[in-house]
Amino acid sequence: MTQQTETFNLEYNFVVGVDLGTTNSAVAYVDLREDTRAIRLFGVPQLVAAGEVEDRAMLPSFLYLPGEYDLPAGATALPWARDRAYVVGEFAREQGARVPGRLVSSAKSWLAHGGVDRTAPILPWGARDGSPQVSPVEAAKRYLQHVREAWNSVYAPANHPDNAANRFEDQLIVLTVPASFDEVARELTVQAAQDAGFRRLVLLEEPLAAFYAWLAQHEDTWQQSMQDGQLILVCDIGGGTSDFSILGVRKGESGLRFDRLAVGEHLLLGGDNMDMTLGRHLETELMGAPGKLDTARWHQLVYQCRKAKETLLNSTEKADHVDISIVGASGRSLIGGTVRGALSHADVIRLILDGFFPADDLDAEPAGTRRRGLTELGLPYVQDPAITRHLAAFWRRFQGYLASETGRAAPYPDYVLFNGGTLIPAAIRDRLRAVIGDWFADEAGADWQPAELESAQLELAVAKGAAYYGRVRLGEGVRVGSGSPRAYYVAVETETRPETGEQTAVCLVQRGAEEGFEARLEELSFTALTNQPVSFRVFTSSTRLGDSLGDVVTLSADEVSELPPIRTVLRFGKGSVQRLPVRLGVHLSAVGTLEIWCYAEESDHRWQLAFDVRQAADGVTTDRGEILDQGLIEAAQAEVVDVYAGKGSPAKLRDRLEEVVGLPKEQWPTTLIRQLADTFIEHMDARSRSADHEARWLNLLGYCLRPGYGDPVDEWRMKQVWRLFLGGIEFPRDGQVRHEYWVLWRRVAGGLSAGQQNQLYHLLRVYTQPANQRKAPKGNLPKHVSSGETDEIWMA
Structure with missing residues (x-):
């Protein structure tokens, strides 16, 4: 099977948790050089207006693809990418509300949409002919790439080579996905992350990450408050999805432990649906019927409804209503080109609490078909918006299994952990606890409600929990048993x-x-x-x-x-x-x-x-x-072994490999070239047989390992190849060997860490900077190089 790099075999300065959210993304980290192991949030630098960069606690998961004349020159420039031609984050969201036909949103939900080609440029959905579009994978990649670049701009800026070891690429990265993501959605998420330059990557499910965030706050006290057989319900409701999981408290060899017992199915239902519901309600009041606003004004309205919802459900503000204005529309209530209306507290209670969190019984069934629901902006949202009915169906589905696992005849959730920005308002959390309490009144008592495992900053908990899990991967902290959820x-x-x-x-x-x-x-x-x-x-x-x-x-x-x-x-x-x-x-x-x-x-x-x-x-x-059949790959590896054991000609090795696998070199798949690279690395010392052996070894290793990253084991491979740079070539006077040596580094330079690239530059600048050519190269590097070699050095 494919080799995997163990996280505890590598050294890191940080573990970084990345929550790739439907509506907002967030980043948290632990500095492993500090004894406190404190979890900190990374304020993500991003464009907040044309040409203005500021830090924000979250990176809105929006991508704006400007047209030729949408924005002034320099509006999309970033400190680390002056020529960037698109916008990610807060400014993308704000500008996209003005020009929605160029805004990509909900890319994460599209990654799980099996009804489309998720690698094809389909977003923004329904864009006009000729407008730029990207695939869901590409959109996710750009969010993650921004995170990586923003991190490096703060912790490993290019003008501070002493901080090269802090580069994002060289840290342990924990990236979260919904527990309900199927295998294809997970693979596409990994692909997006690897395309974005994530090298040391581990996936973690979001409900587990939320629980790890709670564990980080109660690492030393939770065993005193919990008992064997108790159950924890995790309700994770974000902007685009609802995710449910059940954890069990069990007795282990050294005390209590946690096991994940159940996960729900993928529900495309969340805060975005609530905002659109409020928007349709208000649009009908203002315009006389739904669907009257153009796309730009509709996006303005939904955005303002989101803000109004948060204000009206905030228990501390106690607002009765929130005024809403839509600029530049036409229709009734028009004053100065602006439509004005108001969203009341009673409207929000009726539409959100009663519509999405109704007090239904435990035996209530979600309405409509299980998978085919209403479609909004191309996404197949579930047909029934009542989250409590979906939650009831989820619990019933596993009730018998929970009884067998806990020994309780009628199991119920002793604790509930809420997560996600949708559940920030206390009114929604209180409604959910009350509904769950009514479900189990006969078993737990008339006044019973599940205890809430309170977690600070629900919209940031997943990123924090991911950072904590990074510690767990390194042998620290409390691990939750969590095998395959399906x-x-x-x-x-x-x-x-x-x-x-x-x-x-x-x-x-x-x-x-x-x-x-x-x-x-x-x-x-x-x-x-x-x-x-x-x-x-x-x-x-x-x-x-x-x-x-x-x-x-x-x-x-x-x-x-x-x-x-x-x-x-x-x-x-x-x-x-x-x-x-x-x-x-x-x-x-x-x-x-x-x-x-x-x-x-x-x-x-x-x-x-x-x-x-x-x-x-x-x-x-x-x-x-x-x-390729693995047997053909092994036959090709045997050809390499024979040549470097002195049983074949290095000049004929490439032809022999093409003959064995039945494909020209240009068509060799990754599965072949990476395993061949492993064989070349294994026989690194055998290149000393002759200059021809070394030249062929350098040529084929570079070809098989290019671009130096993209496979989970490439980091290990690059560590082995770096030994070659430190030790030098065996035949420095041979022109072909030297040429292939520079070609190798050009091909794999993308897999070098920032520190290695900096070291490479300082050692090679004797060949590229005339003022330094009088200094002798260090190690086994040649004293002089040809113009062709200089070209390769520049390209490396």
């Missing part, structure tokens, strides 16, 4: 039975499997066509309980979600189509993603598979490319 299945029938909607499948990964879980599905064999497209249907469920690896089960449509299929080409032999019996294997990686492998029964061939994330709702797919 089970995975592979279909053994090609079609779902139409009369029942059921599907026969085999369990690939059981619910609760821990990080590092690895297994082969020995009980089930498929027949695959080699060198032709093949497809496997994969399902996931967070509600099915008790299924184990290899169990043949019948899945019903209301308990599973189907992931995009695994659709690829299994290369085997000389290219002819053959029927090949295969089995599947799985691995839960340390990063937080699922790997699926395909093994040939009658040989040692194996292939790592990938989800077709570009499948859209109509089922149309695009080619995922070819995946």
